[in-house]
Amino acid sequence: xxxxxTVLRRVVTRPPRSPFETLCRAFFAQFFGxxxxxxxxxxxxxxxxxxxxxxxxxxxxxxxxxxxxxxAAVRFPALLEPMTRQMATVYITYSMVGVxxxxxxxWDALSFDRRDAMVLGxxxxxxxxxxxxxxxxxxxxxxxxxxxVNVMTAVPFSMVAGNHKAAIGVVRHFxxxxxxTMTASVFVFGLLVTLRAMVGGVSGRHVxxxxxxxxxxxxxxxxxxxxxPMALRVEPGGRRRQASVQMxxxxxxxxxxxxxxxxEWVRGSPGAEWDGGARRAIAFTxxxxxxxxxxxxxxxxxxxxxxxxxxATDAVRSAARLPRxxxxxxxxxxxxxxxxxxxxxxxxxxxxxQQATIAVNAALGLTLVVxxxxxxxxxxxxxxxPRTAVLWIPLVLIYTVAIGVRAAFFVPSELxxxxxxxxxxxxxxxxxxxxxxAAAIGFLVPMSLVASALIAPLxxxxxxxWHAVIVxxxxxLLAETIALTVKFVPFTRRYEPGHxxxxxxxxxxxIGLFVFAIWPAxxxxxxxxxxxxxxxxxxxxxxxxxxxxxxxxxxxxxWRLDPLEEFQDESPIAVLDIGIVLPNEVGHDRGLVxxxxx
Amino acid sequence: xxxxxxxxxxxxxxxxxxxxxFEAWPGEVLGLLGPNGSGKSTTVKILTGLLxxxxxxxxxxxxxxFADLDAYKRIVGYVPEEPHLYSYLTGPEYxxxxxxxxxxxxxxxxxxxxxxxxxLGIYDDRHQTLASYSKGMRQxxxxxxxxxxxxxxxxxxxxxxGLDVSAARVLKGFVRALADAGKIVxxxxxxxxxxxxxxxxVVILKDGRIVGLDSVEHLRTTLRxxxxxxxxxxxxxxxxxxxxxxxxxxxxxx
Numbered sequence: 128x129x130x131x132x133t134v135l136r137r138v139v140t141r142p143p144r145s146p147f148e149t150l151c152r153a154f155f156a157q158f159f160g161x162x163x164x165x166x167x168x169x170x171x172x173x174x175x176x177x178x179x180x181x182x183x184x185x186x187x188x189x190x191x192x193x194x195x196x197x198x199a200a201v202r203f204p205a206l207l208e209p210m211t212r213q214m215a216t217v218y219i220t221y222s223m224v225g226v227x228x229x230x231x232x233x234w235d236a237l238s239f240d241r242r243d244a245m246v247l248g249x250x251x252x253x254x255x256x257x258x259x260x261x262x263x264x265x266x267x268x269x270x271x272x273x274x275x276v277n278v279m280t281a282v283p284f285s286m287v288a289g290n291h292k293a294a295i296g297v298v299r300h301f302x303x304x305x306x307x308t309m310t311a312s313v314f315v316f317g318l319l320v321t322l323r324a325m326v327g328g329v330s331g332r333h334v335x336x337x338x339x340x341x342x343x344x345x346x347x348x349x350x351x352x353x354x355x356p357m358a359l360r361v362e363p364g365g366r367r368r369q370a371s372v373q374m375x376x377x378x379x380x381x382x383x384x385x386x387x388x389x390x391e392w393v394r395g396s397p398g399a400e401w402d403g404g405a406r407r408a409i410a411f412t413x414x415x416x417x418x419x420x421x422x423x424x425x426x427x428x429x430x431x432x433x434x435x436x437x438x439a440t441d442a443v444r445s446a447a448r449l450p451r452x453x454x455x456x457x458x459x460x461x462x463x464x465x466x467x468x469x470x471x472x473x474x475x476x477x478x479x480x481q482q483a484t485i486a487v488n489a490a491l492g493l494t495l496v497v498x499x500x501x502x503x504x505x506x507x508x509x510x511x512x513p514r515t516a517v518l519w520i521p522l523v524l525i526y527t528v529a530i531g532v533r534a535a536f537f538v539p540s541e542l543x544x545x546x547x548x549x550x551x552x553x554x555x556x557x558x559x560x561x562x563x564x565a566a567a568i569g570f571l572v573p574m575s576l577v578a579s580a581l582i583a584p585l586x587x588x589x590x591x592x593w594h595a596v597i598v599x600x601x602x603x604l605l606a607e608t609i610a611l612t613v614k615f616v617p618f619t620r621r622y623e624p625g626h627x628x629x630x631x632x633x634x635x636x637x638i639g640l641f642v643f644a645i646w647p648a649x650x651x652x653x654x655x656x657x658x659x660x661x662x663x664x665x666x667x668x669x670x671x672x673x674x675x676x677x678x679x680x681x682x683x684x685x686w687r688l689d690p691l692e693e694f695q696d697e698s699p700i701a702v703l704d705i706g707i708v709l710p711n712e713v714g715h716d717r718g719l720v721x722x723x724x725x
Numbered sequence: 726x727x728x729x730x731x732x733x734x735x736x737x738x739x740x741x742x743x744x745x746x747f748e749a750w751p752g753e754v755l756g757l758l759g760p761n762g763s764g765k766s767t768t769v770k771i772l773t774g775l776l777x778x779x780x781x782x783x784x785x786x787x788x789x790x791f792a793d794l795d796a797y798k799r800i801v802g803y804v805p806e807e808p809h810l811y812s813y814l815t816g817p818e819y820x821x822x823x824x825x826x827x828x829x830x831x832x833x834x835x836x837x838x839x840x841x842x843x844x845l846g847i848y849d850d851r852h853q854t855l856a857s858y859s860k861g862m863r864q865x866x867x868x869x870x871x872x873x874x875x876x877x878x879x880x881x882x883x884x885x886x887g888l889d890v891s892a893a894r895v896l897k898g899f900v901r902a903l904a905d906a907g908k909i910v911x912x913x914x915x916x917x918x919x920x921x922x923x924x925x926x927v928v929i930l931k932d933g934r935i936v937g938l939d940s941v942e943h944l945r946t947t948l949r950x951x952x953x954x955x956x957x958x959x960x961x962x963x964x965x966x967x968x969x970x971x972x973x974x975x976x977x978x979x
Contacts, residue, residue, distance in 0.1 A: 466825030
């Protein structure tokens, strides 16, 4: 008899029997495809990495909490229920943020786009079949992701928290956990699918919207991971002090409380407030699911219209004017350097893949800032006098954005079009280095001013303005450093997975955090107290700038464009694998891939 | 004069171009003809300097053209077969990128770009990104980009792909005018009627080798055939055309 894995493999690998099934598979495959990566296998590996990153802490937290629950069961039995609710709230939030992050990663595939309409529009397929297939693929993705994320917390947590109520307690706890977290996942996923369909249909700025959403969701996820250990802390007593339990309170308006209500209702906890929360959770989830279905349906029809009327799309405005102006000042009169700097800044302003990379890194910076503020108590009175934890805010944000910019340079943008450089520009010139450095300065310096303005309400406008000068100088040093670590025109090379070598190079990034954020913040603090230190700080920054500039000019000689041969015979970008199976010459099956040029 | 001598290109075990030699003279349009996989695009890419040959040489005015590749590329204009462009740029942004990479001064460049866009009928679409351009519009951008720097050698690979009838007529005249202005023009295409109208001489390739090299009239006279289409069919020896045609119909109806 065949095992479940064999049955699953047969179901997945058998040829599709209907257009609906074919489309479902094609749409599902789109979630794991990327035009930036060299192969779908790399994307799938990356997605498995993201899932592992999400699941591992969730799996470990209940195990870590086991001793605390045992301790509470013995010493504070009355606290078991509040602790269970506290942890359930944490897992509900985790479920919402985790599914949100995955949806944000797959943002482009959450709804129909113009290319789907162009490929599918001419085929003799009913719109209802196409839309139903898309919705089925979305539902399958949601179920797989939400189940993978939530079951990992449900099993250990129900054993830890339900341990004191025998087996039936464990089962009931498991069911409550799954019901609450899965409903929360559906709510967030439905919300993002609705947003994606609406943004794709009515706005020409969906790239920027996607990047902002990714930034917010990644920030939420990372902040969540920072706060989880602080949400519930049980400290055993000793001879000299009493045992204590510390719990963070969740604001009443938070949607998390609706799903906590559902959790408690399924668990059978007494209390009318749970019933109300459960009703709200179900009502809002049903409403948002209905809106996701409606907007997806409307989205397909809208994309069909857009596909047929290309001239109706919004005209683009000139991108990144201030950064380009700064970059021109830096590059001087070189036409080539100006052209490449403009190209880099326009790509950063208009390309989703590049913005996503920067957004994720910026989210990491925001998390570091939030964590440090949380450490000092989050009390405004503590932050008003300038201190390192405040002065480093713009520095750490700029540092992480700079890491993102550098990473984005390695992500290709419309690789097939890179012949433009290979044919029209010289193979070797220092202009490429000059342009990359100028583009990085043009991107980071305005951002450093905005980041410095964030702390003006805390330390005053005058102090913030002085600090902005230091942050801008650090941004220039970061740009010089970025240009030292690249030696090709950004976005024109294939992406090499794992080039960042985070496993081995993380100490470098940590040292960078000290060099570009912590030390300058401390130096700025001392300079604020002793005007004599200002000159010393300026001298240090100038010396570092000169050293990096000289190193950059030497390094610029090694910059070159890749010869075309590496890019020869490149297949056009796959748009939609419609999975039609045909026998080839040697009798094996192969899929036909619908494709279009860039 | 651009002279190709015993050009050979291998992709691993596959021989894409084998021992190909021809010359292209200023003032003439040299056609490159051949079925799919005959080595046309490979030859074109070698001539543009985008691909290195396995053996053989390309000479310009009797000197190795690739000895100073950057200098060679400065005098070559190229329209590739596939219109791969940065789709998030607008037409003028793309042309400005090309012009600046080639070192054209801003004032001249902006003036040239405006004139090209107007003459090619895409001026009104100048604020749209290339993603919203039709294939023909993209092709016009590529043609403008290829001659923006007034090159001495112009290499065109299927340049009329996607163009409407009137644009194709204008550009046929433009290609002949380029030759009349003393430029070396190499014109690769599948469309035999266009090649017959535009080209002074043709190189016919099959399986990476030259099977015909002469003026269109001379080929017709020598082979006693009425048209270039017949000459092409004769030289590339398309076998069993009737059976294959009926086979396709049968496959469609199966």
